[in-house]
Amino acid sequence: MTEHLVIIGADAAGMSAASQARRRRGPEELRITAFERGSVTSYSACGIPYWVGGEVAEAAELIARTPEQHRARGIDLRLRTEVTALDPDGRRVRSRDLDTGAEQWTAYDHLVIATGAEPVRPALPGFDAPGVHTAHTLPDGQALLDTLGTLGTLGTLGTHDTLGTHDTLDGEPAERPRRAVVVGGGYIGIEMAEAMLRRGHRVTLVHRTPEPMPGLDPEMGALVRRGMAELGIEVIPGAEATEVLLGPDGRPRAVRSTAGEHPADLVVLGLGVRPRTALARAADLPLGVHGGLRTDERMRVLDGAGAPLPGLWAGGDCVEVRHLVSGRHQHVALGTHANKHGLVIGTNLGGGEAAFPGVVGTAITKICDLEIARTGLNEREATAAGLRWTATVVESTAQAGYYPGAAWMTVKLLAEQGSGRLLGLQIVGGAGAAKRIDIAAMALGSRLTVQELIFQDLAYAPPFSPVWDPVLVAARKAAARL
Amino acid sequence: MTEHLVIIGADAAGMSAASQARRRRGPEELRITAFERGSVTSYSACGIPYWVGGEVAEAAELIARTPEQHRARGIDLRLRTEVTALDPDGRRVRSRDLDTGAEQWTAYDHLVIATGAEPVRPALPGFDAPGVHTAHTLPDGQALLDTLGTLGTLGTLGTHDTLGTHDTLDGEPAERPRRAVVVGGGYIGIEMAEAMLRRGHRVTLVHRTPEPMPGLDPEMGALVRRGMAELGIEVIPGAEATEVLLGPDGRPRAVRSTAGEHPADLVVLGLGVRPRTALARAADLPLGVHGGLRTDERMRVLDGAGAPLPGLWAGGDCVEVRHLVSGRHQHVALGTHANKHGLVIGTNLGGGEAAFPGVVGTAITKICDLEIARTGLNEREATAAGLRWTATVVESTAQAGYYPGAAWMTVKLLAEQGSGRLLGLQIVGGAGAAKRIDIAAMALGSRLTVQELIFQDLAYAPPFSPVWDPVLVAARKAAARL
Known part of the structure; x- marks a missing residue:
């Protein structure tokens, strides 16, 4: 049948x-x-x-x-x-x-x-006006592009350009610079901040937490904030957006937050x-x-x-x-x-047998050349889970230190006290830094201790890694402390 | 005491x-x-x-x-x-x-x-002459640089340049192009071939096996050979170098192999x-x-x-x-x-306790933008170890397929018949492809099956990976066959 x-x-x-x-x-x-x-x-x-x-x-x-x-x-x-x-x-x-x-x-x-x-769209004044966008579906994206077209800012900085510190201003159209306010400092918020930079906007990022990327611990989020500031983004931390103020055309003219008023031609919501x-x-x-x-x-x-x-x-x-x-x-x-x-x-x-075992909380993103990744638990999450943990932060490079263009990277590792079990890892760094979060994701999937992690046979050659991969350096330091 | x-x-x-x-x-x-x-x-x-x-x-x-x-x-x-x-x-x-x-x-x-x-230096005629170099120690490297200086080819293509298909010829000095013959198609051979390209040499690679990179299976090595040919390297496969022919100055004028004579101003040995x-x-x-x-x-x-x-x-x-x-x-x-x-x-x-558990055979390298990595066992090694295996090859991209500049990558996966245990993985591809070999290295370290590998929580975002990481695609296909 x-x-x-x-x-x-x-x-x-x-x-x-x-x-x-x-x-x-x-x-x-x-x-x-x-x-x-x-x-x-x-x-x-x-x-x-x-x-x-x-x-x-x-x-x-x-x-x-x-x-x-x-x-x-x-x-x-x-x-x-x-x-x-x-x-x-x-x-x-x-x-x-x-x-x-x-x-x-x-x-x-x-x-x-x-x-x-x-997408979360708060029931606050002005948040449902035209020109206030989310970016969850293709129609959402098209609406945002339509607004950009209306504002006359559909030029880009070039498809393959990598935005450097000063390109933001250079790339703007000659007319009055357009201002985008991005509300929310998580993944979609920072990805949309990059998109708006690429479209030649001045970008303001308003977010509630003390640092952007609340999935990271604050000192790692601070590295993201610094990187965004270097890209010319105005970051307004610890601020709750309360209203979108509209102009006579019914479109945004500013976002009001607990930190003040932020001029806006366009608002993007990245509130999860x-x-x-x-x-x-x-x-x-x-x-x-x-x-x-x-x-x-x-x-x-x-x-x-x-x-x-x-x-x-x-x-x-x-x-x-x-x-x-x-x-x-x-x-x-x-x-x-x-x-x-x-x-x-x-x-x-279909008659087979399959099971989804669960997740370890891996996530990755970037804003221009700044890469960000996390997996497992951060400090807050580990504490909430009732775990006793110890944190280790190391600074290293994504390639051998002497390799031309070697990118900085900071790694933060959480391990369980006593057992030494890896609990989580966070990475902020330059090109080539973030995708090695997979090493930690795999270690979490197999419940490895930091002592076991140290001796994993990871790929080494100068264009790809220092002789001790930064993740392993963090594991070494954590193991030495435990 | x-x-x-x-x-x-x-x-x-x-x-x-x-x-x-x-x-x-x-x-x-x-x-x-x-x-x-x-x-x-x-x-x-x-x-x-x-x-x-x-x-x-x-x-x-x-x-x-x-x-x-x-x-x-x-x-x-x-x-x-x-x-x-x-x-x-x-x-x-x-x-x-x-x-x-x-x-x-x-x-x-x-x-x-x-x-x-x-380094292996065969006891063959001319192999110990000046101008025949290995690259194992700093004095080896200095000797090679001295020879390059003598040949008047110490200009480079620029420290941060990425060599494209045609740059090789453009970068050469106006005088007669110098010729480097690299003997050996393994890691050091192909890395030295890149170095010689960067120094403006025409490069010939003579190697014994049917394809370069004998640590890979032949069809993966063929991708490396094709990539090297596109870089302008003359690849002479299946050839045993038998003699370095010397000029009147006692320096190389050619390498003789079982495939013929290959003009050389400089010889680099990469024989392991x-x-x-x-x-x-x-x-x-x-x-x-x-x-x-x-x-x-x-x-x-x-x-x-x-x-x-x-x-x-x-x-x-x-x-x-x-x-x-x-x-x-x-x-x-x-x-x-x-x-x-x-x-x-x-x-x-020092009074502590530590153990080195062993290796899983992870290795990585690149030649210009072509990335190469392997871990675990290849077909020959798996057979020699008495294992019954099945091989799966997938073609994918290192980033989301629609992401600008997404690099191609080919993944070959070996799994044990019956158990489904991962036995090895090989990667050849463009920028961002090879370092994900660490996913497989970690899986081998924990003896995961391909069925377990499929559900690992790897980092996904379009600039970093397709929604199914190519390694997981290979695991899926292997699991479906097992």
Whole structure:
């Protein structure tokens, strides 16, 4: 008998699940229907800052798989169709065609909830005005580009340029420099700050925490703040944005914060995202403390007692995941996890066996040439997890010190007192510094101690690393202290 | 009572041991004497190609710690003093002052043999002529620079230039282009080929194996050959160099190989190194099949029965190390291992406990923008180790495919049939490709399966990686096949 798989949300998690299930089970065995509110599928939200910044020319480049490609694989894809209700007991979903308004119930055997996340937009005066942007979806990005076009600042500093300290000013158009205020100092905030620099704006970054990048410990965040200041960004730390002040045209003229007024032609909100789980909540599915769905390792939705609900799966930005170091659940909205969730769901739906073990909290970004990465727990998180830790900070270079252009890098390592188990690592540095966070991510995945980490056989040659990789130097110093 | 620690060879392994022992035990507890044939200490042999190529201006930059710095820490350093005999039973070494010829016996409580390795120089006609160079020591590098000076080709293509396909010819001096023949297609061969390109030479690479980089499987080596050809290097594969033909001035005019005659103004030998263990052999210390000393994990020299010899330690390029994947012993001459050996010896000598677990065979290099790395076992090695393996090759990009300048990369993964255990990984690609070999090195260190590797929480952002890291893509494909 043909089973019916219904998917809500045709992006990374949902369509990875669909593709994997289809690969394992043909249309005669498994019918697949995917509902998508928007008009595109499988796009890279993480790529939007580079499109807005002009480094990626077309939105189409951010689309990994088009509706036509999905349909060609036998997936019944309903675009511009919003799921308005779930009925888990009746195993059906209600959907509405956004163009015709027509509604209908669709029965399923298996349902994948992959509704993603939504950017935080505070209910404060002016925050919903035109010219106040988020950067979460392709339409968001297009709206921002439209505003840039209106402001006459769509020139860029050149697709392949690397912004140096002084290029910011040189790259501006001859007319009055445009001002962008970015609200929020996390990943999306600093990536959008770079995009606005590339578009020739003067950039002000307003953020609530004492230092940007609150996922880092403050002294590491201070390195980011210094790097941003060197790029010509005006950083306003410890400030809560309270209002977007509008001009006569109804568009931003300034952002008001607890630190003052910051002139703005354009405002970008980088205040993070939250799981988009209103639908699940309305269906009385239990949510975790971060508002995300809770699943087991096979990505089956759990009921309040922790037992999997029949036929219900969830993955991507709408779920909470287990942090393997703290043991706690977190909301981590990253395409890389969403893809893995989809693979796990599709494998299990297709008759295989797969489990998503959890995350260790790895994240990476850059602003111009300044690279930033973290994994595991920072001081605050380690303390909250009830761990006794010791911190070690080392300064080194990303390549051999004598190699031309060797980039500085600072590494901070947290290890558990007593056991010496690695708890977390943070990196801020120049080109080539940040991606070695993967060394620590792998060590966390295997629960290595710093003593074990020291003797890992990492790649060494002068253009790639000092003879002691900076991560290993941090491990050595930590081990010596423990 | 003061103990006496004697060290033979004042480079990475020896002086790391000395430094670590000194940090743990003061001069009143431990007297330290280090004998060094040459005039410098603690230099980066791996940096020599970049000095010869003009990217590093001065040999002094390659010296991590000078004789004066070592002496300031209470180490009695005897430069230009060669140890000519070991007497393990009498716990003494005989040394000769190379300037005065004076010889003497020195008694020790602990001896560290850190005599390093020596480049292979075949006993063939012309191979010992002036103008035929190795690049193992700083005097080797200086001799090569002197030859370049004689040839009038000391100009460079600019310290920070990245050589593109056509720059090679542009960078040449107006006079007749000089020709360098590099013999040997391994790490040092291709690094010296880059150095000679940077010095404006036309470069011919003669090597014995069907493809360069014999540590890679042939189809991965073919990518290296293609990349070198694009850089303008004439690659002569499958050819054994048999003679250096000399001109009337006694300097090279050509290299003769089994493939013909290759005009040369200068010859660089990159035929690998072998452990420098004549001294140990003369003292009847047992050597492994690769000619290196055998030690336990604490780096104590083993006797023929596998028991540690009292007071005898060894580390660095003169020892064999255990390969953690094959279980066999290998000779791997790398500064990163030498430093770790020194740390282990010095820790144990200083009253601590440290063990060197072995290697997984990680290596990395580049030629201009072409990056190359490997870890674990290749097909030949896996077969020799009696393992049943399956190979997976994937092509991807080092950054998100849409990110500007995204570099191609090819990944080859070997996994054990049945268990799915990762056995090895090889990478050839553009900028940003090779250092992620560390992901696989870490996985090998923890004996992960490809199924486990898939779900590691690696760093993702478009400037750093596709949403599925290419290493994980290879793991996925391998897992699907297993």
